[in-house]
Amino acid sequence: MTSRRVLAALLFPALALGAAGCSAGEDDGEVEIAVTAYPLQFIAERVAGETATVTNVAPAGTEPHDLELSPSGVSTILNADAVLMLSGFQAAVDDTIGEIDDDGPVVVDAADSADLLTSEDDHEHEEEHGDEDHEHDHGGVDPHFWLDPMRVAAVADALAAALAESDPDNAATYETNAAELRTDLDSLEGEISEGLAECVERTFVTSHEAFGYLADAFDLTQIGISGLDPEAEPSPARVAEVLQEASDAGVTTIFTQPGGLTAGADTVAAELGVTLATLDPIELTPEGSDYLGAMRSNLSALHEGLQCS
Structure with missing residues (x-):
């Protein structure tokens, strides 16, 4: 409309x-x-x-x-x-x-007031959807x-x-x-800005490229293993690309989302020998919490994963 x-x-x-x-x-x-x-x-x-x-x-x-x-x-x-x-x-x-x-x-x-962003990656994710069609075409938005x-x-x-x-x-x-x-x-x-102001790392790797707005708002860089589709499996070529980018950035934590959809995050973490942690895209009702609580949990996860002081 x-x-x-x-x-x-x-x-x-x-x-x-x-x-x-x-x-x-x-x-x-x-x-x-x-x-x-x-x-x-x-x-x-x-x-x-x-x-x-x-x-x-x-x-x-x-x-x-x-x-x-x-x-x-x-x-x-x-x-x-x-x-x-x-x-x-x-x-x-x-x-x-x-x-x-x-x-x-x-x-x-x-969409009329949220000032929507396009997907931040300038490459096209090669993703495997298997037998089901999980193509969530948001037109790059x-x-x-x-x-x-x-x-x-x-x-x-x-x-x-x-x-x-x-x-x-x-x-x-x-x-x-x-x-x-x-x-x-x-x-x-203010809490998030203060909590992420002084961090050893400012690049974070996620299983699902859902955190572009968080990265944009708080001066971080997101590397998504899969794209905007949370159910698509990344291709081996994409996993290899993320491994290289994460290694170059000195990433020490790989973030997956609640619910077990790892999209290769566990593989990347194992290959690099780094920690696997959870970051919530808050697409579903947070268990035992609300939006504000889930965002504060995300702050805690990022504060630890990015080695913030």
Whole structure:
């Protein structure tokens, strides 16, 4: 959906949240917000607070790149008062958003405010997908904006503005909640900046090239074994290339992600005789934590792995 269409939806008078007949939230008067991945859920829940119900259409544990919407998921999106999504990230969501007409929900596209990056590597990853098609074609755009706290704050502000426009009775609540979230994110950004200010290494190797925003925000260099597709297996040529780059950079830790998708990280670590550690791309709900806690765990892992003082 284009920015112009989203703006038109925001301004269309029939979309006032709580207006009769406009949404699934009309039965009890509660605002309904649909989201399509955990990071967007975190943002929406913080901005909405107790004013709205936030529903994540991705089943628990589902890799967000692989999301295929069930009929109930499609219905949740189409009948919500508002939708927070990221265009180009999930094809099924893009298709469903394309079905929304002028009487549908307010759509807030995180891509309009997150200042998305292209994949940082200037080479093409040679990856082996096996019998299944795991090609997550994001057009070279890295969707993982949430690994930069300030981009999360920008998306939260955009959501608050959209909700305030369409639900003016609760505008102050949305704006206050977004401001409080920004304060928390400012603190998090400061903690990460301080924690990674003085490090022996500034290059880190990851199994899944999901950390470009973190590297961009905190003056680090990411080497991804596999590309943006977390399920693709790298070719032997790519593994050899990473081995050389990691050796040249003096890397002492190789980072894999939770869930056992190593994408060759264990092989690279064994070949170099270095430590294997975990770095969370926060695509799924962090176990026993939330976005802020997961980012602090990532800071701890990087602080140790990059030998920071």
